[in-house]
Amino acid sequence: NWADIASFGVGDTIEFKITVTNSGDVDFSSVEVSDDLPDFLTYNYDATDAPIVEMDHHIEWNLGGMDSGDDEVITFSATAINTGENDNFAEAWGHYSQNRNKFFPRLQKFLDERNIISQVIRLLKWTFDRFDLSKSNDIGFLSITDAVYDSDTAHVIVAACPNPDVKIVKKVWNGASWVDSASFNVGEDINFKITVTNTGNVDLDSYVYVDDDLPSFLTYNGDASPSHTASSTHHIEWHNLATLAQGNSVVITFSAHADTTGDADNIASVEAQYARTLPIYDSDIAHVMVTDGCEDEPPETVKEYGCPFYTDGIDDWITTSTLISLTATDYPISDPSGVANTYYRIFKWNGASWDVEIDWTIYTYPFTIPTQCYHKIEFYSVDNCSNQEEIKNQTVYVDDMPPCSWLKVTDDPDRYVCQVSTVTIEAQDSGNCAVGSYTIFCYVDGELYKTAHNKKISFQFNEYYGFREDGRYVLEYWAVDELGNEEVPHHVESFFLDTTPPDTDYSFIGPNRWIDYHWQIEPTTKIVLNATDSGAGVDYTLYRLGYSDEGGDWETYTGPFIPDNENIFYASVDLVNNHEGLSHLYVEIVESIVSNPPRVPEKPSGDTYGYIQTSYSYKTSTTDPNGEKIKYYFNWGDGTGEWTGFMISGTQVMRTHKWSEAGTYDVKVKAQDESGGESTWSEPHTIYIINENNQPPVKPDKPSGPSTGSPGIEYTYLVQTTDPEGDLIYYTVDWGDGASSGWLGPCKGGDTIPVKHVWNSQGTYQIKVKAKDYYGEESEWSTPLSISMPKESHFNKLFLLKLLERFPLLAKLANNIFKI
Structure with missing residues (x-):
C-alpha cells in the first residue's frame, strides 16, 4: 500500500x-x-x-x-x-x-477624493501597457x-537486517608470540589460545559452544581459563559462553603436555545461535610438531625486489606495484628443523619519526608497499625449533610519479619555424622521493628522433638535423624515469618549417604600358608592391629608388608611391626571417600614355581545400577598354606563376596547378593587353593544401553550462576539444533555435572557449558544437546539451517593486488598492 x-x-x-x-x-x-x-x-x-x-x-x-x-x-x-x-x-x-477588474475605478475614486491630478493614472496605464501587465486596452482590467x-x-x-556471524581463531605460543604453527620437544608443556568473536550485527543470545580436539600425542592439562564444561584426555568443551554481544570476544587459554613425537593439527570449533535462528559455525587449527630434540641455529632471511627497481648504489627505489619477496633458509644445512614462519612489517617516515604503516604480518607471498615516499621494511624468520632470527631492516624510496617535460622553441610565430629556430626539450624528476634520473623521448612524425638521458634535447629545423623539406612536422615527446614511470598523456606539438622567402610582385595605379621590353609610366603613376608568403606570412618589404651609388636609402614599404628614379629595387622578408632575393624594376617615365590597361580580372574561382601533389583548376576573365587581346599571369602563391597566351577580350581562361607542400596559398591573377598595359592584381583566392593523412579534430566535449534559463537573458557555455596533430582549431555552435555562432577561432587545442547566446522564446533547445582544423577537416558534432526555457513570471513583479520604491506616492496608492 x-x-x-x-x-x-x-x-x-x-x-x-x-x-x-x-x-x-x-x-x-x-x-x-x-x-x-x-x-x-x-x-x-x-x-x-x-x-x-x-x-x-x-x-x-x-x-x-x-x-x-x-x-x-x-x-x-x-x-x-x-x-x-x-x-x-x-x-x-x-x-x-x-x-x-475593479482596480482602476477604485483608483479613480481614491484620486478624486484626494484631488490628485489624473497624470498619475496615465503614468500607471503607461507602465501596465509598456510591460504587458494588462491583457486589455481597457484601463479597468x-x-x-x-x-x-x-x-x-x-x-x-x-x-540493517539481522546477520548473525561468529569467528574462532586458534593460536599456539612459540616462546615469543602466538603463531599458527610451532615445534616442541617431547616432555614440554604447550600453551594454546582460542579467541571467539561475534562478527555479526546481533547478540548471540541462545548459546555459544566451543570444542577443542587435541592430537593423540598431546594430553590436556585441565587448566583452561575460563574453566571447561567437559573434558577428556584429548577433548575439551565449553558450553557457558552466551550471551556474546556483537563485536565482543571471549579468549580461552589452556595447555597440553607433549607425551610423544608427532606432527598434526589441533582443531578448535564453535557453534552459536541467535534468537532460535539456524545455528552458525566456524573452526580453526594450530599446527604442532613434537620431536625428540631441536637444533639451536636460527633461519636466515633474504629480501629481493621485483621490477620495477632502481638503485644508484646507495639508495633503492621501487613503485607501489613492485613485488617484494622474502626467502628464508634454516640451519644447520645438514639437519634443519625447517622454517616455521617469516614475519615483516613496514614503516613510513613522517618527516620526524617512523610511523607503522603495516604491523607484523606473516609472510605468505610477495607483497607491495601501498603508499609513496620513504619507507623501512623489517623482517625475520622463526624455525620449527622456535629459533628466532634477529630482526633485519632495509630502507627504500617508493615513487609512482613520472617526470615532467616541457618544450621551448625560438622564432615560432603561429607555430611556423625557420632553419635557425631552435627546439629545446627539458625534463625534471623532482620531489622528496623521486628517482631523479630520467630519459626524454622525442618522436617526429611518428618515428623516434632522439633520446636523452638526464639532459635536454636540442635541435634546429635544418638539413643538418634531418629536416630537409618545408611543411608540417608533428613532435611528440615525454619523459620516463628509471622506474618506468612514464609521463602521460604525451605532449604533441605541430610546427611548420618555412624556408621559402616571400614573393613580391608589382603593379601600377595610373597610366602604364609595356613597350620594347620595359614599362612606361606617367609622372603621377604610383607603384604598388604586393608581397605574398605561403608560410609564416610577410613581415615587411623594403625598396630603394636608384642604384646604391646614387645615394638612395632603403625604405620600408607602407603603400603605393610615385618613383622619382627609373630604377626601383625591392625585396621582402617573412616572419621567420626568410629573405627574398633582390628584384630590379626599370620604368621609363614619360609625359603621357594613351593606352588604357585591362580591367582588374575577376577573383579566381576553384577549390578552397586540397591535397599536396594534386592538380586543381582555377578560372578568371576580364576585358580590355580598347578591345585589345589579353594575356593573364597566374601567381600561385608558392613562388611560382605562369603567363597564358593572348586571347580575345572577355574570354574565360583556366589554368591548373599542384602544390608540393602543405600550407595556405593565395592565388591571384593580373592581365596585360597587346600594348603592354597591365592591370592590378585580382582579389586573391585562398586555398588550404594539406597532407592526405591529415586527421580532423577529436569530437568536441558536450558543451557545459546552464541547462535551464529564461528567454531574453544571455548565457555562457564552454566548448573544448583537441587535434591529433596539434593544429589550430575553429568551433561552430548550433544553438538549436535556427541560429549558429559561425566559425570561431583559431584556438589552441585543449583550451576551453566561452561562447554566449540569447534565446528569445520559450522551449527546449539542443546545443551542439563542431570543430575543424586549420586545413578545414571537420569533426563530428558533439553530444548535445539540452536547455529548457520555461516562461519567466517574475519580471513584472520585480519591475513594480522597483517602480514603487522610486515613487513613494505610487507605493501609497498600491497599499490602499492592492492591500499590500
Missing part, C-alpha cells in the same frame, strides 16, 4: 508517489515540483514524468499548465544505500494570473501573476 511511513532494509528498492492536484478555482499556467531524498537513499533515475533536473538526492519537474480540478501523478524509486531515518520532502508551486505553494513528506526508516 501507499503509506505516509514505512520501514525497509539496506539494499531495498523504495517506490514513491507524488500526487499534485489543482484544488483551487483557477487554472495554473505552470506547475513546478521538487523532491529531496535523505542522504541514505539514492534516486534510481526512473521517474514516470521526465524531470528537468536529476541528481542522486534531488529531482525537479515542470508539469506545464494544469486546469482547476486536474491532478498529476509522478512515481519514481530510490535505493536504500545505508541505514537511517528521515523525511522524504516534496514541494509544489502553482503559477496563475489573478484578475483585479489588470492581470497580475501570482503563485500558490504546498509541501508534504513521507517518512522512511532503513534498518
Whole structure:
C-alpha cells in the first residue's frame, strides 16, 4: 500500500508517489515540483514524468499548465544505500494570473477624493501597457501573476537486517608470540589460545559452544581459563559462553603436555545461535610438531625486489606495484628443523619519526608497499625449533610519479619555424622521493628522433638535423624515469618549417604600358608592391629608388608611391626571417600614355581545400577598354606563376596547378593587353593544401553550462576539444533555435572557449558544437546539451517593486488598492 511511513532494509528498492492536484478555482499556467531524498537513499533515475533536473538526492519537474480540478501523478524509486531515518520532502508551486477588474475605478475614486491630478493614472496605464501587465486596452482590467505553494513528506526508516556471524581463531605460543604453527620437544608443556568473536550485527543470545580436539600425542592439562564444561584426555568443551554481544570476544587459554613425537593439527570449533535462528559455525587449527630434540641455529632471511627497481648504489627505489619477496633458509644445512614462519612489517617516515604503516604480518607471498615516499621494511624468520632470527631492516624510496617535460622553441610565430629556430626539450624528476634520473623521448612524425638521458634535447629545423623539406612536422615527446614511470598523456606539438622567402610582385595605379621590353609610366603613376608568403606570412618589404651609388636609402614599404628614379629595387622578408632575393624594376617615365590597361580580372574561382601533389583548376576573365587581346599571369602563391597566351577580350581562361607542400596559398591573377598595359592584381583566392593523412579534430566535449534559463537573458557555455596533430582549431555552435555562432577561432587545442547566446522564446533547445582544423577537416558534432526555457513570471513583479520604491506616492496608492 501507499503509506505516509514505512520501514525497509539496506539494499531495498523504495517506490514513491507524488500526487499534485489543482484544488483551487483557477487554472495554473505552470506547475513546478521538487523532491529531496535523505542522504541514505539514492534516486534510481526512473521517474514516470521526465524531470528537468536529476541528481542522486534531488529531482525537479515542470508539469506545464494544469486546469482547476486536474491532478498529476509522478512515481519514481530510490535505493536504500545505508541505514537511517528521515523525511522524504516534496514541494509544489502553482503559477496563475489573478484578475483585479475593479482596480482602476477604485483608483479613480481614491484620486478624486484626494484631488490628485489624473497624470498619475496615465503614468500607471503607461507602465501596465509598456510591460504587458494588462491583457486589455481597457484601463479597468489588470492581470497580475501570482503563485500558490504546498509541501508534504513521507517518512522512511532503513534498518540493517539481522546477520548473525561468529569467528574462532586458534593460536599456539612459540616462546615469543602466538603463531599458527610451532615445534616442541617431547616432555614440554604447550600453551594454546582460542579467541571467539561475534562478527555479526546481533547478540548471540541462545548459546555459544566451543570444542577443542587435541592430537593423540598431546594430553590436556585441565587448566583452561575460563574453566571447561567437559573434558577428556584429548577433548575439551565449553558450553557457558552466551550471551556474546556483537563485536565482543571471549579468549580461552589452556595447555597440553607433549607425551610423544608427532606432527598434526589441533582443531578448535564453535557453534552459536541467535534468537532460535539456524545455528552458525566456524573452526580453526594450530599446527604442532613434537620431536625428540631441536637444533639451536636460527633461519636466515633474504629480501629481493621485483621490477620495477632502481638503485644508484646507495639508495633503492621501487613503485607501489613492485613485488617484494622474502626467502628464508634454516640451519644447520645438514639437519634443519625447517622454517616455521617469516614475519615483516613496514614503516613510513613522517618527516620526524617512523610511523607503522603495516604491523607484523606473516609472510605468505610477495607483497607491495601501498603508499609513496620513504619507507623501512623489517623482517625475520622463526624455525620449527622456535629459533628466532634477529630482526633485519632495509630502507627504500617508493615513487609512482613520472617526470615532467616541457618544450621551448625560438622564432615560432603561429607555430611556423625557420632553419635557425631552435627546439629545446627539458625534463625534471623532482620531489622528496623521486628517482631523479630520467630519459626524454622525442618522436617526429611518428618515428623516434632522439633520446636523452638526464639532459635536454636540442635541435634546429635544418638539413643538418634531418629536416630537409618545408611543411608540417608533428613532435611528440615525454619523459620516463628509471622506474618506468612514464609521463602521460604525451605532449604533441605541430610546427611548420618555412624556408621559402616571400614573393613580391608589382603593379601600377595610373597610366602604364609595356613597350620594347620595359614599362612606361606617367609622372603621377604610383607603384604598388604586393608581397605574398605561403608560410609564416610577410613581415615587411623594403625598396630603394636608384642604384646604391646614387645615394638612395632603403625604405620600408607602407603603400603605393610615385618613383622619382627609373630604377626601383625591392625585396621582402617573412616572419621567420626568410629573405627574398633582390628584384630590379626599370620604368621609363614619360609625359603621357594613351593606352588604357585591362580591367582588374575577376577573383579566381576553384577549390578552397586540397591535397599536396594534386592538380586543381582555377578560372578568371576580364576585358580590355580598347578591345585589345589579353594575356593573364597566374601567381600561385608558392613562388611560382605562369603567363597564358593572348586571347580575345572577355574570354574565360583556366589554368591548373599542384602544390608540393602543405600550407595556405593565395592565388591571384593580373592581365596585360597587346600594348603592354597591365592591370592590378585580382582579389586573391585562398586555398588550404594539406597532407592526405591529415586527421580532423577529436569530437568536441558536450558543451557545459546552464541547462535551464529564461528567454531574453544571455548565457555562457564552454566548448573544448583537441587535434591529433596539434593544429589550430575553429568551433561552430548550433544553438538549436535556427541560429549558429559561425566559425570561431583559431584556438589552441585543449583550451576551453566561452561562447554566449540569447534565446528569445520559450522551449527546449539542443546545443551542439563542431570543430575543424586549420586545413578545414571537420569533426563530428558533439553530444548535445539540452536547455529548457520555461516562461519567466517574475519580471513584472520585480519591475513594480522597483517602480514603487522610486515613487513613494505610487507605493501609497498600491497599499490602499492592492492591500499590500
